[in-house]
Amino acid sequence: MQIFVDADACPVKDEIYKVAYRHEVPVMIVSNSHFRIPAHPLVKRTVVSDAFDAADDYIAERAGTGMIVITSDILLADRCIKTGSEVLAPNGKPFTADSIGAAVATRAIMADLRAGMGSENIGGPPPFGKNDRSKFLSSLDEMLVRLKRQT
Helix, strand or coil, X not given: CEEEEECCCCCCHHHHHHHHHHHCCCEEEEECCCCXXXXXXXXXXXXXXXXXXXXXXXXXXXXXXXXXXXXXXXHHHHHHHCCCCEEECCCCCEXXXXXXXXXXXXXXXXXXXXXXXXHHHCCCCXXXXXXXXXXXXXXXXXHHHHHHHHC
16 A cells, blocks of 8 residues: 655645554655655655656556555546546545546536636636645545555
């Protein structure tokens, strides 16, 4: 079992460390740039090139059954679900085989709307808040407990 983090824009890194330490699960931070991570034996970092989708490709190539991927990237979530990974968004919402198709379709529709209308006319997601952080902590903990039971 391992947690992979699509880390460049991840707002819940501290929460991931907290839950990983409690469950003694290794964490792999994957990013395009260097930033500070805890000096802890469970936390490792991989810095990939700044090429388009380099972090996504690194994670997707290593994802598989028994792994948890933390990302808000819907296309990466889709790739990882297909490998058997569990995928969790930073707001605590799990991506599943049942929900990913609708998420990919919505993403495509929104991209088309932004291209046709300009991004200034379309709002983005709501601001990330305390409730999102709390839901994420709970969801990650539940996911790890479930995966431990399955092994």
